[in-house]
Amino acid sequence: xxxxxxxxxxxxxxxxxxxxxxxxxxxxxxxxxxxxxxxxxxxxxxxxxxxxxxxxxxxxxxxxxxxxxxxxxxxxxxxxxxxxxxxxxxxxxxxxxxxxxxxxxxxxxxxxxxxxxxxxxxxxxxxxxxxxxxxxxxxxxxxxxxxxxxxxxxxxxxxxxxxxxxxxxxxxxxxxxxxxxxxxxxxxxx
Amino acid sequence: xxxxxxxxxxxxxxxxxxxxxxxxxxxxxxxxxxxxxxxxxxxxxxxxxxxxxxxxxxxxxxxxxxxxxxxxxxxxxxxxxxxxxxxxxxxxxxxxxxxxxxxxxxxxxxxxxxxxxxxxxxxxxxxxxxxxxxxxxxxxxxxxxxxxxxxxxxxxxxxxxxxxxxxxxxxxxxxxxxxxxxxxxxxxxxxxxxxxxxxxxxxxxxxxxxxxxxxxxxxxxxxxxxxxxxxxxxxxxxxxxxxxxxxxxxxxxxxxxxxxxxxxxxxxxxxxxxxxxxxxxxxxxxxxxxxxxxxxxxxxxxxxxxxxxxxxxxxxxxxxxxxxxxxxxxxxxxxxxxxxxxxxxxxxxxxxxxxxxxxxxxxxxxxxxxxxxxxxxxxxxxxxxxxxxxxxxxxxxxxxxxxxxxxxxxxxxxxxxxxxxxxxxxxxxxxxxxxxxxxxxxxxxxxxxxxxxxxxxxxxxxxxxxxxxxxxxxxx
Numbered sequence: 001x002x003x004x005x006x007x008x009x010x011x012x013x014x015x016x017x018x019x020x021x022x023x024x025x026x027x028x029x030x031x032x033x034x035x036x037x038x039x040x041x042x043x044x045x046x047x048x049x050x051x052x053x054x055x056x057x058x059x060x061x062x063x064x065x066x067x068x069x070x071x072x073x074x075x076x077x078x079x080x081x082x083x084x085x086x087x088x089x090x091x092x093x094x095x096x097x098x099x100x101x102x103x104x105x106x107x108x109x110x111x112x113x114x115x116x117x118x119x120x121x122x123x124x125x126x127x128x129x130x131x132x133x134x135x136x137x138x139x140x141x142x143x144x145x146x147x148x149x150x151x152x153x154x155x156x157x158x159x160x161x162x163x164x165x166x167x168x169x170x171x172x173x174x175x176x177x178x179x180x181x182x183x184x185x186x187x188x189x190x
Numbered sequence: 191x192x193x194x195x196x197x198x199x200x201x202x203x204x205x206x207x208x209x210x211x212x213x214x215x216x217x218x219x220x221x222x223x224x225x226x227x228x229x230x231x232x233x234x235x236x237x238x239x240x241x242x243x244x245x246x247x248x249x250x251x252x253x254x255x256x257x258x259x260x261x262x263x264x265x266x267x268x269x270x271x272x273x274x275x276x277x278x279x280x281x282x283x284x285x286x287x288x289x290x291x292x293x294x295x296x297x298x299x300x301x302x303x304x305x306x307x308x309x310x311x312x313x314x315x316x317x318x319x320x321x322x323x324x325x326x327x328x329x330x331x332x333x334x335x336x337x338x339x340x341x342x343x344x345x346x347x348x349x350x351x352x353x354x355x356x357x358x359x360x361x362x363x364x365x366x367x368x369x370x371x372x373x374x375x376x377x378x379x380x381x382x383x384x385x386x387x388x389x390x391x392x393x394x395x396x397x398x399x400x401x402x403x404x405x406x407x408x409x410x411x412x413x414x415x416x417x418x419x420x421x422x423x424x425x426x427x428x429x430x431x432x433x434x435x436x437x438x439x440x441x442x443x444x445x446x447x448x449x450x451x452x453x454x455x456x457x458x459x460x461x462x463x464x465x466x467x468x469x470x471x472x473x474x475x476x477x478x479x480x481x482x483x484x485x486x487x488x489x490x491x492x493x494x495x496x497x498x499x500x501x502x503x504x505x506x507x508x509x510x511x512x513x514x515x516x517x518x519x520x521x522x523x524x525x526x527x528x529x530x531x532x533x534x535x536x537x538x539x540x541x542x543x544x545x546x547x548x549x550x551x552x553x554x555x556x557x558x559x560x561x562x563x564x565x566x567x568x569x570x571x572x573x574x575x576x577x578x579x580x581x582x583x584x585x586x587x588x589x590x591x592x593x594x595x596x597x598x599x600x601x602x603x604x605x606x607x608x609x610x611x612x613x614x615x616x617x618x619x620x621x622x623x624x625x626x627x628x629x630x631x632x633x634x635x636x637x638x639x640x641x642x643x644x645x646x647x648x649x650x651x652x653x654x655x656x657x658x659x660x661x662x663x664x665x666x
Binding site for chain 2: 057058059074075076077078079081082128129131132134135137152163167171176177180182
């Protein structure tokens with residue numbers, strides 16, 4: 001298992017992700033959401049050549065029309081969740097935040113913080129990744145910040161959002177107001 | 191080979207659904223998964239293999255891929271729920287055994303937060319129900335009933351999704367406190383000060399609603415809410431004006447009065463597996479076991495691998511014999527008269543409702559969750575006074591298709607010792623008249639015991655009678 005994992009989920013974080021990848025030991029970068037635009041970045045090839053493991057969410061790459069260059073693997077949210085479960089360092093670079101965690105051994109928890117309008121595409125991505133963490137048996141809490149509280153107040157959301165929420169609740173993972181939640185081993189802010 | 195068609199499904203639901211489906215299958219079972227998205231044909235088998243399952247084949251079939259997997263390991267995804275194993279003779283009601291006991295980390299977090307939450311003190315019945323929910327005895331309930339479940343249970347004897355269920359499992363709250371509680375809000379549930387006042391659980395409010403207690407009394411208990419003689423209805427009147435539905439997490443549990451006999455559904459299921467019992471008959475009782483009931487349980491034992499003597503030790507009405515006395519009677523009886531390797535004594539810490547036929551179904555469902563395949567229903571099950579007909583409880587089972595309930599009722603008629611038969615018998619098996627039968631009313635038995643006299647050995651085992659006499663003397 002690579003010791004460092006970098007989640008690149010926003011095209012505004014590409015520079016930070018690449019800088020981190022260049023300095024970290026045996027890093028893996030997982031690209032999703034608008035982060036898949038990094039697939040077209042000319043700086044990616046040299047990183048791959050230098051031994052950086054790069055995995056891109058196949059669905060998001062397809063949605064953004066980004067083919068995978070040589071050396072880049074098209075993967076899934078499963079790969080993302082495996083990184084969250086196993087990496088000793090996990091850096092989450094999302095459109096709204098950069099969070100860096102170093103975790104010890106043992107079962108991990110993840111708090112997915114949602115602070116944007118429930119209609120924003122980031123919410124669907126946040127919940128999709130939360131379902132993937134849950135799918136790998138991590139303890140997941142979806143923490144809804146005040147800006148996103150409509151997520152808890154009514155059911156008028158896109159079907160994919162409703163489905164993800166129902167899945168998480170059905171699997172026993174809390175989806176609740178952020179102030180009711182506690183810090184987790186890994187935090188991802190969307 | 192089971193099949194799961196994931197055509198049109200997107201990541202991560204592809205691998206999550208595959209894992210959930212595998213969760214339902216026994217070890218060694220094969221699952222055939224179809225996907226129609228090239229990345230899924232790679233990612234699904236990789237994710238399953240990564241979990242320890244055996245991927246036997248991945249093959250393209252036109253526009254889709256077939257993935258064949260063999261289940262090699264249990265990897266439960268549903269937090270707070272436990273799948274039963276392939277060796278369990280009967281699945282829990284609704285398919286999953288609920289577990290709402292908070293683990294240490296969650297309990298610590300909830301306990302720390304509880305002082306800042308609205309407080310609700312539980313009625314003794316609610317406290318018992320809470321513990322029964324948490325351990326899975328009331329599966330599939332994960333908390334106190336929401337309105338849709340409550341209404342349909344009262345009107346039709348079913349949960350909102352159609353699953354048979356006959357007794358409301360509800361939490362009440364005073365209007366002055368609960369009227370402004372909103373969905374998502376948490377409420378800390380405490381025992382009443384007279385019961386120790388400890389924090390027991392946190393409930394996440396799903397809804398607050400006004401019950402129809404008059405209708406509940408009529409449909410569930412068969413009498414009016416104003417009826418002052420019915421103990422179950424008396425409790426109903428004691429409940430507050432509003433009901434609060436929502437899932438619970440149990441933070442702390444009351445210590446059992448009978449720890450050596452306290453086995454929750456997971457434990458009884460495990461014990462049945464260890465003993466290799468496939469057919470298990472449960473016997474519900476809130477009374478000492480006299481010869482008639484001994485006869486029923488032994489008839490059941492003739493067709494079952496084992497019998498679970500499952501006395502209810504939660505709330506019972508004041509004139510019922512206290513649980514500690516009854517437990518000594520059961521111990522004495524089992525010690526002297528039952529095969530040890532085919533009998534199990536275990537307690538049911540539920541509260542009695544005295545709802546007769548409705549409660550008979552409720553009792554059967556609970557025993558199904560404890561892993562029993564058969565349930566003994568004698569005369570006037572869970573009855574009180576003359577509210578219900580002698581065999582109404584048995585007929586209540588006819589309202590449901592056998593496969594809906596899952597657990598099989600064993601219907602028994604009134605039994606007795608017949609001097610001419612020189613055996614225990616029932617009206618089904620004995621052609622002789624009343625004068626040949628040893629039948630004593632409950633009143634007569636109590637008179638004898640109070641006078642220090644043992645009832646005839648054909649009615650009650652001497653060991654049991656002596657314990658009851660001693661208890662009555664001590665009480666006097």
